[in-house]
Amino acid sequence: MDQTFGALADPTRRAMVAQLLTGEASISDLAEPHDMSLPAIMKHVAKLVDAGLVTREKRGRTVVCSLNVDPLDQANAWLQQNLDAWNRRFDALDAYLARQKEEDR
Amino acid sequence: MDQTFGALADPTRRAMVAQLLTGEASISDLAEPHDMSLPAIMKHVAKLVDAGLVTREKRGRTVVCSLNVDPLDQANAWLQQNLDAWNRRFDALDAYLARQKEEDR
């Protein structure tokens, strides 16, 4: 979870995730949209790999990267769970206020 | 977005968010579950504040912190959007494979 959220905390890496959403990409494909040196790109990719979001496969002299959405799913689940709890809290508050209003009559 | 995901990339801070989900809490309330010095706690809270996830209000000599879920909502939206795109991609692939199978007859 730490690594997943950490990986998503950078715009370059979020862009890479979005790019990989449309299909596989080589390292240089991933580098192309970003005005940045190759080594810098490599480090970003490495973080995505460490977070389990990306898998690398060496094909000839190029490396093909593809997305694994499982960590995204988990992160999403955490957020959803918390937002749900938040909403339940306010639903309970609303119910309480409605009951109070009823008693005022 | 960077700051939101960055804030969530630490277990201590995620625990704080979860705690604040149940209602307001003072700095020492937030510190209590964690075996950590007050200054360390302060830094975590500061990050949550910077990310817009938490608001602080000084009440007497204590500071009351409360949660703001808007950034969580945005983060959730980003993830959901990406997961949706991913699923559409596979739906399209499934449809294609079904069509192929049809043509094989």
Add this chain to the structure above:
DNA sequence: CTTATACTTAACCACATGGTTAAATCAGAA
């Protein structure tokens, strides 16, 4: 007025992050 409580600030530390340039490897093409 003094003291205890709640928080803050300052100063420091080791290590991580996000970037660079320059040089090295590795595999396909000529």
Add this chain to the structure above:
DNA sequence: TTCTGATTTAACCATGTGGTTAAGTATAAG
């Protein structure tokens, strides 16, 4: 084999992160 393109490694740099201890400030309570 030699050239070329794709990636990698090494070394370096500035800044950020996550923690510490020690000392400071501010406010409620005695």
